Structures are given as structure tokens and as C-alpha cells.
Amino acid sequence: MTYPMIGLVDCNNFYVSCERVFQPRLEDMPVGIMSNNDGCVIARSSELKALGVEMGTPAFQLQQWVNQGRIRLLSSNYELYGDMSARVREVLEEFSAGVEPYSIDEMFVRFDGFDDEATLDLARTLYRKVRQFTGIPVCVGVAPSRTLAKLANRAAKKRPEYGGVCMLKGSDDATRHLLEKTELGDVWGVGRRLVERLAIQDIKTAWDLCCADPKTIRRRFSVTLERTVRELQGTPCSEMNDSDESRQRIMTSRSFGRLTGEPSELRAAIRQHAQRSAEKLRAQQNHARAVLVFLKTNRHRQDLAQYSPSVVTELPEPTADSRTIIAAAQQALEAIYQPGYRFMKAGVMLLDLVDANREQRSLLDSPDHAANRERSERLMSTLDELNQKMGRGTVRLGIPRQNAAWHLRCAHRTPRWTTQWDELPSAKA
Template structure:
């Protein structure tokens, strides 16, 4: 049977994305073991192939691998989320220009809808997309093509696991190819099956994805619910998951774990007010104002030897705003209300939500509206920070220290921040 599918998706997946972004700043890192560390330089969040081959696991605590890093000259870098967002947007813009419909799934993945490309060789078409992304962004990508989103994930996995067999693109367009792939793929590697479900599947004799398709639908429905029925249809090549349009941002959050626990009230206050400033900047970037501000603080829940405390408080604003001055005042009031002396604080954050467009603000008749008075100052401050570098112009309460706890930044990165306009991300980092 040689049936070809008319409905096709492609998954464009950036290879070792954060590491690949680091290599765009410093090409000498090519073919060397490289890892990227999380906020506060705590855990490994991205590894080059060379680092994986050394046995460095994902989420490895950096301090435990210091000796190995030294022995094998593993280069480690603080996460540069501004850069990753910037490079992601470049990849997305190139790829989506080739199709009518697309879905940004995460910072390093997007789906393309190739349905209707009846007279086009999809393999060659996607190879062209891959080459253009490589040439213009220097980010290597793998592209898996299949009739469903779940099978796209499988095709992409094949490309990455067998790089010498494929030129970065693999197409599963016949039942024979799908069957062969599913007989190879471990059930735990199927998109949507977690660790607990994998153990349950193994107990029932399901070790490969193909084994799941041999189970009666009643059994699948009992073990996995309607989600499982959709999954087996997806694995059979019957589309269940459509492309999702990006939902507008409903909130902006700036939250951090501190490198060291903070005890002094002014130290925590300065961090929280800085987070409020960053929320304000992001609001202005997308030309929106917020109507709600939330502040939270918490101690280290892993330190059983220390007293635990966490608290949060929200304030609804009389007039929507994106002024750093107004939001800073509100953040300070909320902080005063929830801070308690005598605790070791490990994490804090500011969240703003309930957005309205900047030019559609409804003003309370009973409150003085000073948003418009502040706006020219805020715009000037944003322009100067864009020109001279992040936090060069700031509110008096800010220390100007970076809030990510990122020690290992480079001059190339500082230059990148200064010379590029960075768009707001509309997806999750993971």
C-alpha cells in the first residue's frame, strides 16, 4: 500500500538552541563542548552535542560538574534570554514567510501548515527553508514533515537521532514510513506521554509507540481518557490537533530567585522595585497599560532549617498605566504590606495584568491621571537605555545590577543588547 497524505505539517526545531545562539556571538565555540546555565548560573539548560557526549545531563547542577567542565574545557555561559528571543524571532520570520499558516509552539519550535502544497516537492521546499535559516541566522534547524503534529515530533526526533542519514529534513508521507518509525520509537518519547504514564504503559506491555496502536480503543480510553484516543489517531496519521493562533499576552511577570538569600529589607525592596521597572518597560514596548499589579516574596522552601514564609498582594489601579514611576510606587506599597523581618528571602517577583491598549485608556473621573505627564519621560528613558545599554538610565531606587544573577556575560553580548531592538516574546521559555 503506497498511500500519500495530502494534509501535511512541518515542525521546524532549532538544534540545541541556546548553545547555537551562543555560537552566533562566538564562532570559535563550534565543535566544542558548550553548556548554557539557568538564572543564577545554577543548572544546565542547554548542551551542545559535544557536552552531551561527555555525559552532562540536562538540569545538571553546575557546581557538581565544575571539575568535569575544567577537565574537558567545557565552556559555560549565563543564559541570555534577550538574545535567544531575538534569534527565535529571526527564525520564525524566515520560516513563516514560506506558508500561509503557522504556529509558534515554543522559543525554539514552530509548526508550518503545508496543506495544499500539492505540486511542490515538500522535502526540497523544507530543505530550502532550513538552508535560508542557516545562512541568515546561523542557527541550525531540523525539520520533520508528517500528516499530524504528533508525527512531526517523531519525524523531527529521527532527524536529530540520525544526523548522518538525513540532511536535517525527514518526511513521513506514507503508512510504511510511519509504521517503521513507530516500531522504532520508545513509548516514553511520544509527545504527551510523561514518566508516570510510561511506567503504566510498560506494565501493560507497551514499550514502543507501535504497541500502543495495537491496544483496543476502550483500553486506551480507560488508561488515558479522550486525550489518549486523540493521540492514537494522531499516530495513525489522522489529524486531531490543529494549529493554534498565538493568544495575546494576559500578563507580564518578572520573577527571580536570588543568588544568595536576602535578609535586609532594603535589599529585597530594591530587587522588587527593579522588577516593577522591567514590567513597565515591557508594557511600553507593546504599547499597553496595566490595571493590576501583584508583588510576591518567598523564602527558600528547600531550607528546612530556616523558618518559611511566602506572601503576595494585588492592587487594582484607578487608571491604567505603564509609567515606571507609578508602578514603582504601587510596588513599594505592596512590598511594605507583605514584607516581614527575620526571614531569609530567596525569591520575589512582580506581575502586571489586565491590559488595555495605551491609546484606549478609560480614565476615572475621581482620580488625577498623571500617566500622560510621565509618558514623555518614560519614552526618553527607554530611548537612552536602548542607545547606551540596559539600565544606564534608571529610577533612583534601582542599583543597576542585573537581576538574572548572570555572571558570565561577554562584551559581544553587551554590544548586542546595545545595538538591537528586542521584541517582546510571545511564548514560553523551556
């Protein structure tokens, strides 16, 4: 039985590539992107990898190279990366019947209804068009299952002879040859401990796993690994998810730029996180029944007192109103805050989500209550519409203080070229 092909489009060195779109002078330079608060390297260009810089390297260890001009380290610019990811998706949607984002830089695409030749041609079209329309280089892997598509994408990226596009049919010699040369640890979903357990069964390569009996694998290991075996054999075992499927919980959290125990700063941070969570909640047309708030001290600072509390506050009724959610979050903060501690992180999580369009109303609702709910929905809709048109944060509840401790430290962030009017690129004569 033959199955429709699934493609995986993976953006190459995505964060660095986003920066290079607007700063061509960074091409061919060793470039690294730092984590929140400029702590460590979380993304590397090929040139930086070639210098031996590992993922997670503390930024201060590379400062000498930065001072010498040998490398460039930039602060994370997530607003830019998110917008560029959306642009990549828009290009893919022009050519594919279905697109499912897997991460900010990886997206699965459907190739339903195409024969092998047409599928390969379309994959090559995606490879060219994404680069042409967004400036982001990608590689494309195509196969009958997601696991094989992942391996095909890896081959397209690692092996120049594929020209950025690799298609595996699942039962051909090319698939077998690739699986024989692929270590178990490079198979999607096979972790280090599982590699060690499989080695005892003399299963050491992706091809060995592919040849294993699925039922035996299920009995000795798990149903998840059985699905991996079947996918390596070319049988898809999971449907593409609806990219608009609602999440079951929503969390917004962030590490602070510096430690703080100041109540006003913690309240401001919680207010911003609650507000952002409420925006996400409305975007997926849900209501929340409860709010969780947490604080964290730095467990690595043993010279400081440790205290990392959390508490859940039930809402009076399911809602997506920012005002109600913020009030509940602030109430939760007051319940867990204790003086004498310096916190490094705070967060808000919305729990027990329900579909806003299917929520059961009480028969005892008064006309005034129903009218208040309708006014709330109109107000929040207007707020979201203004922020969508004018930019996030244009209209918000409460003004954050400049240089507050909870703001991220991003001393080397580039402009948000595509989302902020005052940071648009300009052409000089």
C-alpha cells in the same frame, strides 16, 4: 482525507549554537550553559553529552574539568538567545505562510497549498537558509499533525540518513516503521506515569498507541490522550495558535545572585520586575486590574528561617502605566515584608488582564481624568519607543544599584553581541 502539512523547526543545541555563532573556537569543544546564578548545567553541546554530563549537573562538580581545559562552562546569555530566536523566526517567515513559536528554540510552520514534493523541497530550503542567514543549525520534521511533526523532527535529529529533514505522511510505511521503534515516553505529551498505565493495557510503543481505538482511550484515560491517538493517526486535533495571542497573566521573576533581606534591595528588585511586566503588558496591548507580588526564601536552607509570602493589590483602574504598577507593587511589598529573613527570589505578576482597545470607560469620567489617561498613554508609548530604538533599559524608572544582591551572578557570560552597542563584536587587523 488529506490535511495540510505542519513543520517543526528545532534549533540544535540552541544556547550553545548561539555562542558558537560569535565564537567559532567553541566548535567541536564540550560546552555547557549554566542556569541563573551559574548554578547547574541547563544546556549541553553534543560533545559535553558524550562525556556523560547530565542535564542539571551542579556546576561545581565540573570545576576540575574546567580547570583542566577539558570543557567550557558559560553563563546564560538570555538577551542573546532571545534575539537569535527572533532572527530564526524572521527567516522562517520569509518562506512560510504561518510561523508559531512553541519555545525559544522550536517553531511550527505551515506548508499549506504544497504537494508532497514541494513540501519536502521547502523543508530542505528552511534547513539550509536558517543556517546560512543566522548560523544556527536546525532540524525539520514535517507531518500532517503536530505530534507526528515532533516525532519526525526527532528522527531528523537522531538519524543521519534523513540529512536533517524528515517528512511523515501519516499513513505510509515510513510512519509505521518509525512509530514501531518509538517508545511511548518519546511521544509528545505522554509522561512516565501514563506510560506505566498504558503498559497495563499492553500499549508499549507509539505504534501500539496509534492503533488503539480513540473512543476507548478517551473513556479509560482522557480526551487529551484521545487527541494524541488521533494525531498519531495523522488527524490534526489542534489549530496553530496565533503567536500574537495575548497571555492571560504576565509574570517577571528572578532568583537573586545572593540571599538578601535588605529592604532597599528588595524594593529595587520589585521595581525592576514591575517595570518589565508593564512593558510586556503594553506590548500585547492589555491593561491589568491587579498586581501580585511574592517573595521566597531558600527552602533548601533549613538553617535559615523560612517565609515565602505573596499578596494581591487591586489597581485603582485597569492600566498599563509603569508608574501606577510600580507604586502598587511597592505597596504590596511593604505589606508582606518582614525583617529577619533572607530571600532568594522575588517576582511580580499582573492579573486580570483586559484588552486596552476594548476596555469599557466610565460615563462619569471627568475631562481631567480622560486627559491624564491620554498623557499617560503618550508617555508610556514614548518610553517604549526610546527603549526599542536605543536598547532595553535606556529609559527607566529608578536606577538599579551596581552589584546589588538581586542581580544575577553571571561571571562567565559572553557579550550580548547583537543587542548592546558597547558589546558589538569588533574586527581586529
